[in-house]
Amino acid sequence: MTALSGLGWSRFFAAQLDPAEVGLVPVRIATVHRSRMMAETGTGQIRVYPQAHATATEFAVGDWVLVEPGGQTVVRRLERRTLLQRQTEGARTRQLIVANVDTMFIVTSCNDDFNIARLERYLALVNEAGITPVIVLTKIDQLEHARSYSDEAKALQRDLPVVALNAKAPDAAGGLSPWCGPGQTVALVGSSGVGKSTLLNALAQKAPTEAQLTGSIREGDGKGRHTTTSRSLHAIAGGACVIDTPGMRTLHVSNATAGLDMLFAEVTELAPNCRFKDCSHAHEPGCAVQAAVAAGDLSAARLDRWHKLQAENRANTVLHSGPRGNKTSNAKGRPR
Numbered sequence: 577m578t579a580l581s582g583l584g585w586s587r588f589f590a591a592q593l594d595p596a597e598v599g600l601v602p603v604r605i606a607t608v609h610r611s612r613m614m615a616e617t618g619t620g621q622i623r624v625y626p627q628a629h630a631t632a633t634e635f636a637v638g639d640w641v642l643v644e645p646g647g648q649t650v651v652r653r654l655e656r657r658t659l660l661q662r663q664t665e666g667a668r669t670r671q672l673i674v675a676n677v678d679t680m681f682i683v684t685s686c687n688d689d690f691n692i693a694r695l696e697r698y699l700a701l702v703n704e705a706g707i708t709p710v711i712v713l714t715k716i717d718q719l720e721h722a723r724s725y726s727d728e729a730k731a732l733q734r735d736l737p738v739v740a741l742n743a744k745a746p747d748a749a750g751g752l753s754p755w756c757g758p759g760q761t762v763a764l765v766g767s768s769g770v771g772k773s774t775l776l777n778a779l780a781q782k783a784p785t786e787a788q789l790t791g792s793i794r795e796g797d798g799k800g801r802h803t804t805t806s807r808s809l810h811a812i813a814g815g816a817c818v819i820d821t822p823g824m825r826t827l828h829v830s831n832a833t834a835g836l837d838m839l840f841a842e843v844t845e846l847a848p849n850c851r852f853k854d855c856s857h858a859h860e861p862g863c864a865v866q867a868a869v870a871a872g873d874l875s876a877a878r879l880d881r882w883h884k885l886q887a888e889n890r891a892n893t894v895l896h897s898g899p900r901g902n903k904t905s906n907a908k909g910r911p912r
């Protein structure tokens with residue numbers, strides 16, 4: 577394993593290099609501040625600058641960029657595998673949160689933190705970004721009754737991987753190893769206190785060499801309070817790396833139409849069978865979705881959450897007028 581693959585470098589990025597670019601050095605953006613960025617080289621961090629015509633806000637933590645050997649100016653940013661972004665209130669442009677994350681561990685504990693509606697929000701955003709979601713249920717050692725959190729989590733989305741573990745157990749990282757191979761980048765989200773730091777430490781302790789730890793894992797005071805909000809990259813067990821994403825604490829669903837369709841695939845697939853093409857699945861005659869609820873194939877509560885998230889997505893998605901006055905969503909230029 578090379579130092580770069582421990583930072584998430586993979587064939588997807590290597591394949592993008594032109595023959596003319598073989599002399600350039602790939603580095604990975606670890607922090608972005610106004611005009612200043614720090615990048616991981618595999619042996620340490622260097623300061624890098626956007627090209628003259630660009631600004632740092634066009635870059636996201638996790639981006640791979642090419643620099644001249646010994647240089648600090650970005651020559652080119654490589655195409656992203658995935659991009660998590662969000663609409664900040666009142667802003668016309670979208671804020672880039674993190675790029676090139678392969679797997680998002682959505683962490684929740686097997687207690688009152690477990691909240692289906694919130695997990696669905698995370699899933700919609702993670703799906704939309706092109707990231708593979710994995711639900712990680714922590715604190716199984718503290719389960720008081722036999723409620724099947726795993727079954728409830730699996731029902732949230734088709735083929736959704738769900739891993740239940742005790743984050744404090746010595747083998748905690750083992751359950752996450754399928755997503756932590758060389759060249760992989762993972763990130764964790766979840767509420768305060770669910771065990772994200774505990775899991776991070778479990779993953780980091782199994783890193784092949786201490787020297788590969790390129791940053792401190794815990795940017796806090798040990799009581800769950802974060803003293804710094806800077807995001808960074810860390811090498812972890814199995815040859816993968818993890819990116820801190822504190823920016824995922826607010827969960828407005830916007831520009832997530834495809835992510836919602838994937839989350840609610842059973843509803844999405846029924847819609848073409850409705851009598852009306854633009855059926856809202858609320859009160860129309862001949863609605864295949866309502867029929868599925870009546871037949872007991874779809875729960876009314878799930879459809880209710882579908883309605884709520886659809887409405888929120890519509891309200892928060894900023895529409896821009898395209899060149900010919902055609903309205904387009906600013907997510908990926910999908911026509912609406």
Ligand SMILES: Nc1nc2c(ncn2[C@@H]2O[C@H](COP(=O)(O)OP(=O)(O)OP(=O)(O)O)[C@@H](O)[C@H]2O)c(=O)[nH]1
Nearest residue numbers: 714715741742743744768769770771772773774800
């Ligand atoms: N018994 C048990 N305790 C756990 C488990 N996971 C985490 N804890 C404990 O729960 C508390 C909170 O864990 P953290 O890892 O700090 O939670 P966090 O998600 O990082 O929280 P923030 O830093 O506030 O975002 C700690 O006391 C952990 O030891 C688990 O699976 N089982």
Ligand SMILES: [Zn+2]
Nearest residue numbers: 850855857863
């Ligand atoms: Zn319908």
